[in-house]
Amino acid sequence: MCGIAGIFHVDAATPADGALVAAMLAAAPHRGPDGRGVWTVPGIALGHLRLSIIDLAGSLQPMASTDGSVMLVFNGEIYNFRELRHELQATGAQFHTDGDSEVIIAAWQRWGVECLPRLHGMFAFALYDLRARTLLLARDRLGVKPLFTATLGDGSLVFGSELKQLLAHPGVGRTIDPLAVEDFMAWGYVPDTRSILRGVDKLPAGHYRLLRHGHAPAGPVQWWDVSFADRSAGSDAALADELHHHLQQAVTSRMAADVPLGAFLSGGVDSSTVVAMMAGASSDPVKTCSIGFDVAALDETAYADRIAAQFHTEHYRRTVGVDDFAAIDTLVAMFDEPFADASALATWRVCQLAREHVTVALSGDGADEALAGYRRLAFHHNEDRARALLPQGLRRGLFGALGTAYPALGWAPRPLRAKSTLQSLALDSEEAYARTLSVTRAEARDALYTSEFKRLRGDYRAETPLVALMRAAPARSGLDRAQYADLKWYLPGDILTKVDRTSMAVSLEAREPLLDHRLIEFAARLPEDVRVRGTTGKWLMKQAMRGQLPDDVLFRPKMGFVTPIAAWLRGPLADATRGIGQRGLLADSGWFAPDRIAALADDHLSGRADTSRTLWQLLMLEKSLARLTET
Structure with missing residues (x-):
């Protein structure tokens, strides 16, 4: 796990400023405490920070190809690099290191941009081909690893793993984008479609950019997407067995490391599944780390302790006090952009604990998005059934009026809190899910804004691009489209941003096995009734893990990190x-x-x-x- 930075000039003869790239690297030293390097030729400068995980003595970056015609800076891990290495060696490729970076270079030389679908893993990299005079910027399928870019006034492009690196360049402005403020107030984070600063972008997940000297910087090209358009056939038992295979494959493929490796363990279904799979694949006790709270209602450590005891892990735990608010300014500095997911504090604390014992930690992130684990998905699925019974015109009038009249009753038992449900039923499926995902809803935001801000915002509303994304999704149903939105919007914008920044802040590599793209693609084809059954989400995963995990772990209400x-x-x-x-x-x-x-x-x-x-x-x-x- 590393950090990258660089400058690409449209004019190939423009001298590249290596000292400026070094300053960009120095802005984020936590991303690579084990090494630092800068490479320049006229027209481009590349920089790299290294956190050594595989091939500790070799694989220094920036890395050159055997013939010196390609240079690479790479952040991430390619889990199938050994298989690709053997395939490339059979075609005549030669290797001088034992890591995955050199495999990316050889894959580019063999297949060009078509190398990207062959790479299994998490990555953001910049690869410069001196013969073709082109720069390839690429980001992994789900957006585990970040990449910020900015085009300067002279057409040059700067890039880096974190926004703070771009801000080390004097040509990058600090003007706040009011549309990003609208986005943040809606979601609690700035999604990948925008940056908090005007002129700064994020390379979207599953996209690449191919830049050529003498040409205006090309925009992003999508190289991967997930489709919910097809359905797998098979009995519940057969699908559960297949899912179990994918889970096992995903976890074991991410256990390769030349440094100590462990796992986060909350005691929930997802992290417990990862630990169960790791324990089955390891001859040594798995190192596990848990964070608890000194507020009993928020504490899950008893469940984590049970799983640790069942699988005989080397377990570490720590309690976070309610007075941990003193760390707020440190969190703000980690994220650069405004980020209001309060669970970031607990995530950072468990990363700190893990880094005391390991350099790589596996997490359970991704299963809720892939396999419909969020409670909101079950509600949305069942609301869509109700929507199908009445035409939209009637629903808007009937449920809209009822939703307006019904009191909020936030204090009441859940069955009596019908206001949100009535309001959702008045909307179409996509609008309703966008409303469900929002932290501060449109009417509440409008009440906070001044007329001046509304003028700056114009016709833009934060929900509009999300609704458009869902309507264009390769999907059959409302549940499909909601999960597609979770995978393409919420996951990279919130969950993966949180894990990347908090883990890298302590120089820890976090790996997300439940985001293996083969598992994601399998899950997207599952029939709806094995994703959500009644009010139970993630139903098939729970069936797949019965017998390995206790039922009270599998079927207890989801909590998650709460602050x-x-x-x-x-x-x-x-x-x-x-x-x-x-x-x-x-x-x-x-x-x-x-x-x-x-x-x-x-x-x-x-x-x-x-x-x-x-x-x-x-x-x-x-x-x-x-x-x-x-x-």
Whole structure:
């Protein structure tokens, strides 16, 4: 796992500034504590930070091909590099290292951009071909590894693994994009379709860019997508067996490392599955790491302890206190862009714990998206059945009126909290799911914005590109489209961003076996009734793991990492809560109505309502803007 950076000039004769690329590397030293290198020729400079995982003594980067005609900087892991190496050797390729980087170079020389579908793994890389005078930028299928880019005024392109690296270049501006603020307020993160800064982009997951000197920088080209258009046949038992095979293959393929390796263990289905598979494939005890909370309602360590005992792991655990809010500024610095998923704190803490014992840790991320594990997916699937019974025109009028009239009842038992369901039923499937995914919904955002911000935003709404993505998805049903949105929007924008930044902040490589593309493609073909059965999501995975994991682990309600932000904002952060939007950059921006934010703060502090999610977003936005606009 590493960090990369570079500059590509349209004019091939322009001298490349290696010192500037070195400064870009120095902005993110945590991504590669084991080595640093810069390579330049006229027209291009490439930089690399190394966290050594495989072939510790060799595979230094930037790496040249055997004949010196290709240079590579690479962040990630190619899990099938040995198989590709044998295939390429059979065609005459020669290798001088024992790692995966040299295999990418040889694959490019053999197959060009068609090498990308042959690479199984997580990656973001820049490959420069001196003969063709082209630069290939590529990102893995699901977006596990990040890549930021910016086109400068002279047409040059700069790139890096983190936004802070681009900001080390004086040509990259710091103007905030108001449309990204709208996105952030909707989702709690800035999705891959945009960056918080104007002029900065993210290479989308499963895409590449091929740049040539003398030409304007080419845009992204999609090289991989997941299709929900087909359905697999077979009995429940046969499909469960096939899924078990994919799970086993995905985990074991990610256990290769020349450094200590372990796993995150929450005690949930996904991480427990990964640990079970690792234990079956290893002759040594698996190292596992868990984080608990000193609030009993948020603590899952008892389940993690059970799994650790069952599989005889070398288990480490740590408790995070409710006073851990002091780390907020450190988190803000990790993410660069505003990021309001409060579970980032717990993720960072478990990464810190893991790094004390291992250099690589396997996680359980991805199964909820691939196999319909989120509760919202089961609700959406069942709501779609109801939508099918009534024409949309009737639903909009009937359920829209009922949803408006019905009280919120946020305090009541779940069956009585029907307002959101009624409002969703008034919408079509895609609009309803976009509403479900949003943290602060459109009407609540509009109430916060000033007329000036609404003018800057214009006709744009954060939900629009997500709805368009779902409607264009290769899919058959509303459940398909919702999962497609999770995989293509929520996963790279939130979950994978969180894991990458928090793990790399402590120089830990996190691997996501449940995002193996063969597993993802298999899951996308599954019949709906083995993904969601009744109100049970991830049904087939639970059947596949019966007998290996206890039923009370498989079938207990999903919790996930939870951080007590509501209590923080009423307690130790109460002064900060009162100050949101009243002073500082948010107040100076003129984008948000101070009186409306003050009302949210008063409601929360008094206990009249829990408005902590929106207040947390605003606090994270304030702190992020302060860092981004520093000169």
